[in-house]
Amino acid sequence: MIPTKEEMYAALEERHGKELQKKLNDASVAVCGLGGLGSNIAVALARAGVGRLHILDFDKVDISNLNRQQYFAEQLGMSKTDALYDTLKRIAPYCDIRKDCIKLNEDNIPELLADADIIVEAFDKAEQKAMLVNCVLENMPEKYLVSGSGMAGIAPSNMITTKRVTKRFYICGDGVSDVEDGMGLVSSRVLICAGHQAHAVIRIIAGEFDI
Template sequence: MIPTKEEMYAALEERHGAELQRKLSEASVAVCGLGGLGSNIAIALVRAGVGKLHIMDFDRVDISNLNRQQYFPEQLGQYKADALYDTLKRIAPYCEIVKEQVKLDEDNIPKLLADDDIIVEAFDKADQKAMLVNCVLEELPEKYLVSGSGMAGIAPSNMITTKKITKRFYICGDGVSDVADGMGLVSSRVLICAGHQAHAVIRIIAGEYDI
């Protein structure tokens, strides 16, 4: 039996406190890219009680994704936006989730992200990361932006940190490791970076802007 919306909110409020939960419930967060970072970030945010989540990706679930991304074997071939939407709704049935099967670029970013309070960059490729970051900083300077950079391999966990770059721009990761440099993406280290990004979003929502 699924709890009512009021019961789920009360449980979150008991855990987080009334003021923080009110802020979380009123927030709108965009997650751009639904791979190892984005799928884990999205799950953390809906579990925290974020009221609106805007998820975007153009790709489909592949067997190579299953080692670190929040998808199931039976979802192979599905669009990631569709598959993750179903999972998120199972976790947080009353969260407002907007899904888009779209490839973000300089032309559509300003319109697609216009209504979101906080933007999370969770792409795999460095050139796409740079494109999104630069576009948001130039076209949507009033938005908060949380990006990921460097989480490949099995280097120590504590190398992954969160850094405040400007007043509204944060980067999480080790800033060094890259898939092309050797060992690829390992689930535990990707999850650590995703946790940093999700927690940075929650702190911003809470009004805690310093890292």
């Protein structure tokens, strides 16, 4: 039996406290890219009780995704937006989730992400990352932006950090590793970086800012 909205909110409030949970409930976060980073970030934010999530990707679930992304074998072939939407609704049935199966570009980013308080960059490819980061910084300077850079291989976990680059721009990762350099993407290390990004979002919502 699914708990009521009031019961679920009360459970989160007990964990986080009234003040923080209200801030989380009132927040709006866009997650751009729903692969190893984005799917795990979205799950963490849904579990934390973020009130509005906007998930965006144009890809479909592939068997190669199952080692590190929040998808299941029976979801193969589904759009990632549809598959993750179903999972998030099972976790947080009262979360206001908007999904867009679309490829982001410089022309559609300002309109698609206009309603988000915080934008999360979670793309796989360097050129996509740079495009989104540059577009947001240049055209939407009032937005908070949390990006990921460097989480490949099996290097030590503590190499992954969160850095505040500017007042509203954060980068999480080791800053050096690349999927082309060796082993590729391992679920545990990708999850660590995703956790850094999700936690950076939660700290921003809470009004706690890294130096």
